[in-house]
Amino acid sequence: METMRALFFLLTTLTIFMSVSTTTSLSPIQNLLNCFYHYSQSFNSSDIIYGPKNPSFSTILNMKIHNKRFKTATSPKALAIITPKDDSHVQTTIKCAKINNFQLRIRSGGHDYEGFSYLSDVPYVIIDLLHLNSVEVNLQDETTWVEAGATLGKIYYTISKKNNSLAFPSGVCFSLGAGGHFSGGGYGNLMRKFGLSIDNIIDAKIVDVNGNILDRKSMGEDLFWAIRGGGGASFGVILSWKLKLVQVTPQVTVFNVKRNMDEGATDVVYKWQLVAPKLHKDIFIRAQHNVVTISGKKIVQVSFIGQFLGTIERLLPLINESFPELGLKKNDCSSMPWINSTFFWYDIPIGTPLEALLDEPKDPKPIYIKGQSDYVKKPIPKKDIESIWKLMVEGETLSMQWNPYGGRMEEILPSETPFPHRAGNLFLIQYINSWIEESPGAIEHRVNFSRLFHEFMTPYVSNSPREAFLNYRDADVGANHPSNATKIDVARTYGSKYFKENFERLVSVKTKVDPENFFRYEQSIPSRLSKTHI
Incomplete structure (x- = not known):
């Protein structure tokens, strides 16, 4: 009997050991x-x-x-x-x-x-989420359900095929995915008229930490608030968004006027700072600063890239009255349906078939990029503009986009969504340092120059905190490493820059919906209850 028990014990132990080992x-x-x-x-x-x-x-x-x-x-x-x-x-x-x-x-x-x-x-x-990319347009109530893996190109294309007078305010790049672009704010050239993407989102579906699929009603207004500008990846997996489409004019007018320093660019850029945020909200003019080579000399050339929701005949008097320094002429302008203007902004020839909006390279040939952002609340003096350009020429590969505020952007309270950068800003700067060189040390050299340039801009931009835009992700504003240990002091560092006073409310929502901090990354919103919350 004892032998049988010993044998049984041995076999049981061996089975458990083999199971665990396997x-x-x-x-x-x-x-x-x-x-x-x-x-x-x-x-x-x-x-x-x-x-x-x-x-x-x-x-x-x-x-x-x-x-x-x-x-x-x-x-x-x-x-x-x-x-x-x-x-x-x-x-x-x-x-x-x-x-x-x-x-x-x-x-x-x-x-x-x-x-x-x-x-x-x-x-x-x-x-x-590349396979979850459907776009369904409801013309009756002028809404669209888009899955998180849908690109902006597919969204624009599908809307235009249903109704050419409808649009949606979001970004320029066709291959941007709806999941991240919208949850970070969604920024585009219709924002002075209609606000950001998140200002026109009326429902969403998300999978929470417990595997539940929630819509706006079942997730509640706090979580719905958080994912529209607070970054969806801190709270769950966004499945889809319901967009409220906007009505645009049958024709929009676009232009691109370039000015060099010896053509009075300094005066034009300075005046742009004063007037671009105050122009009629149907007008959006970006000032893009690029280093170019002319007659063997590197200089900064500024492109004033504009869009007006209306005809050339209506645009010219508005610009010539408020911004005559630009010298905009009729032959600088082109009119077209809004959907065609998306090609203009993406620097694709006008007349390209709309199906190009759907093109996604299977194996893109990427470039090296370091991106950063800033907000400007007071005009930058002329002499300092020229100092900025001088440093740009030294770096060679860095460019800037100055995107004007005003209009609808200053009509929305900073607490209405997690995106707090509303009234009080003249414009947003996006810094883009992009290069293709493969030489040893090139990455370190270029990234270090971006940091040096960003530091140089300190006197001219917001402070306490120095604000940053979540969609232009920048690890230099603070990040948790390793990413499975979320330190609250580090999170407050980047959180205050991205979200200002809204950060604490985001932490409260996170604590409620994901208390153990499962959804986390280097710049995620922390939970107050998590063991990884140090």
Whole structure:
């Protein structure tokens, strides 16, 4: 009898040991696959989960990497990329990432300047929403449901095919994904008339930390407030947005007037600061500063790129009365339907077939990029404008976009959404340092110049805090490393710059909906209750 008991004990112990050994010896990707098989009823691993050994892994990964700084042999790689084909796959991904203690990175368009949507310094998986990209237009109530993986190009194209007098205020780049672009604010050349994308979003669907699919009613107004400008990736996985479309004029007028320093550019730029935020809200004029070579000499050339919701005949008197220094003439202008103007802003020839809005390169050839942002509240003096240009020429590859405020932007309270940068700003600066050189040390050299230039701009921009725009992601304003330890003092550093007084409300929402801080990354909103909240 004792022998039988001993044998039974031995066999039981051996079975447990073998079971534990088998489980612990499985690769992370196999554990993930097993979890998916357990939870998902509509699962085909061959076209949803890609491990590093899958021949398509690199193709899927690189498809949405637009910044070559993060496309190197030493860049961190995910344990797996999940490409859900329906909402249940998103729910399962969240469950399985939690069970296996993997950090989750959420990617829609992949335009994040710092690569936070597909990189991490701890074990992680990417959920890439490229297949969740439908766009459904309801002409009766002039709304559109768009899935998070839909590009702006597809959104614009689908709207125009239904009704050419409808539009949606958001960005210029066609390959921007709706998930990240809208949750960060959504910035574009219609903002002086209609505000940001988030000011025209009326519903959303999100998968929360418990795997529940919530719409505006079921998530509540606090969470709906948070994801419109506070960054969706801190709170869950955005599935789709409901957009309220806007009515635009049958014809819009666009122009691009270039001025060099020896053509009086200093005076024109100075006057632009005074008038661009005060012009009729149908007018948007960006001042873009680029280093160019003319007659063998590097100089800064400023392009005044404009759009008016109306005809040339209505535009010219408005500009010539308020901004005669620009010298705008009729032959500088072109009129066209709004949908065609999206090509003008993306620097694509007018007349290009609208189907080009749908084009997405399968393996884009990215450039190296360092992006940053600033807000300007007082005009920059003329002599300082020229000092800024002098430093730009020294750096060669850095450009600036000055985007005017005013109009609808100053009519919306800073607390209405997490995006606080409303009244009181003359314009937003986007700094873009982009280069293609591959020489040793080029990345460090160019990034260091961006930081030097940003520091040089300190006297001319906002302070206490020095504000920054979430859509122009910049790790230099503060970031948690490693990303699985969220320190509140670090979070307040970047949080105050991105969200100002709205940061504490975002933390309260986060604490309520994701108390254990599962959804986190280097610049995420922290939970007050999380063990990772130090």
